[in-house]
Amino acid sequence: MDTKKAQEKKDRILAAAEEIVSQKGLNDATISDISKKAGVADSIIYQFFKGKEDLVFSIPEAKFNEVFSQLDEHLQGIWDVESRLSKIVWFHLRYCDMHPQYAKILYFECLSNKDFYVHPGYEVIRKYAGMLLSCLEEGMATQRFRADIEPRLVRDMILGFLGCELMGCLAVGDIKSCVPDLHDFMNLVMGMLAPSHTQAQDGKAERILQAAESVFAEYGFQKTKVSDIAKLAGVGEGTVYEYFGTKEDLLLAIPEKHFNAYSDGLSEIFQMHNPLKKLRRYIKYYFSLFSTKRDFLRVFLIQVQLSRSFYGSKAFQAFEQFFKFADPIIEEGKAQGVFRQDVNTRLFRYLFIGTFNNLTLRWFVLDTDKKTDKMQAIDKITDLLCSAVSTDRDVRCWPTG
Structure with a gap:
């Protein structure tokens, strides 16, 4: 078969498949439907493709x-x-x-x-x-x-948003087209990515503590070198001593920081008024709730959530009621001046759900990421999502639960 003619025939088959499958779905579309639309015999399709x-x-x-x-x-x-x-x-x-x-x-x-x-x-x-x-x-x-982000994590968050945005347009009917949402979405993204004005100075102590925790955990106190901590934190060795004195003082500063943060959070465990803390708690609750139900997650993420029939069902109504729980938290934060007034609440919801979908799909369904510390990743995701909406760009903090 002439190469040019063969390619033209293959292109016709692909175009026909796109039209037929987009209307009928993969299960209901047949090879005969596609071959008829493309103007070829069924057998020709199998010359180019293994099957439907x-x-x-x-x-x-x-x-x-x-x-x-x-x-x-x-x-x-x-x-x-x-x-x-x-x-x-x-x-x-x-x-x-x-x-x-x-x-x-x-x-x-x-x-x-x-x-x-x-x-x-x-x-x-x-x-x-x-x-x-x-x-x-x-x-x-x-x-x-920001120098402290994990670019692969942010990439997955963006990809997750794109999926939710398309679902909002194609299935839910929230929007008629996606491009008009670009400005508001990039506003959220830059909220996550833009360096804070205080990061270069005030962020040093936190970076040193986080680096120290990582190095101490891997090598132990005796084998840890301050120079290794400084390198990981992106500061000079002298800066570590300037902030924390001795290596032992630095070691003890780690639990001090954690437990002070935990204690600060205890007062609001049962009666939480701060919208930022409410949002952090909701994000972590969402991840923990689904992550403990792996079988349901495997069924829901691919078989249900990407099914056309899901979006007209009572199951979707129940899901919608659940995932919109974050909306009043965002609005409350905007009213109190804790969150930026230009935050698009619907797009934040898409960003959050898309982030969850994309990461948990990779972690628990496709099982392609065995190395990631998932609890640590959830902490970082929580910080990034809070940065996306907060009036204070430097909201990164040690978790308070």
Whole structure:
């Protein structure tokens, strides 16, 4: 078969599959439906694809070759890292707005199937994630973004938001298109990423304590060198002694900091008035609640939440009531001046749920991340989400529960 003609035929099959599957879904669409739409015999499809699932999983791969070419062109001449990050997010939202059939297939048929995550088609998602990660790492290296973030964690939060945003448009009906939300979303992202004015000075003691805790835990007090702690904290060795005196004083400062924080939180355990503390508690409760029910999580994240029928069911109404619990906390914080007035409450909800979905999917369903300290990651996620809405950019603190 002539190479050019073969490619044209393959493209027709992919286009037909996109149209048919976006309307009927993967289960109800048949090879005959697709071949008829493409104007080919059923057997021709099997010359290019192993079967219906392989065909549908190949749609993102075919699309993204075109997408990345366009995105690279859009990024030309954009020098500041914040604008490039915004453009990468914008491009995905705009592409899905302009190609809703493709968006439905990506989220409802591909990402809802565990087999897709080991299919070659998933590599294009990895490539897009890599572009986000490179942008975040560059921002940290040039000091445009906070130095204490974990870029992979933030990347996963952004990807999680994009998924929830598309669900809000395609399934829930909260919005008619996604691009208009870009400004408010980047407002949340920069709330997480922008260095605080006090970080360079006041943040030193906290960075030293966190670094010391990590090094002491790994090597023990006797084998720990102050120079190793200083290196991990990003300060000079003399700065460690300036803040904490001796190595033993530094060791004792760790439980002092923890228990003071725990004690401060005890007074509000049963009657909590501070919206920021309420938000922290809600985020951790949400993670802990689902994380202890692994079987339910495995069923819900892929089989239920990415199912079209879920969004018109009573189950979704119950879920919606639960995940909107954070909304009055955000509004209360805005009313008290603790949270910024320009925070979009709905988009924060998307960011939070998307973060939870993306991380727990990787941790507990796909089981592709065995090294991450999940409790520590949840603490960092909580800090980032609080930074996204707080009027005080430097809200990073040792957990109070």
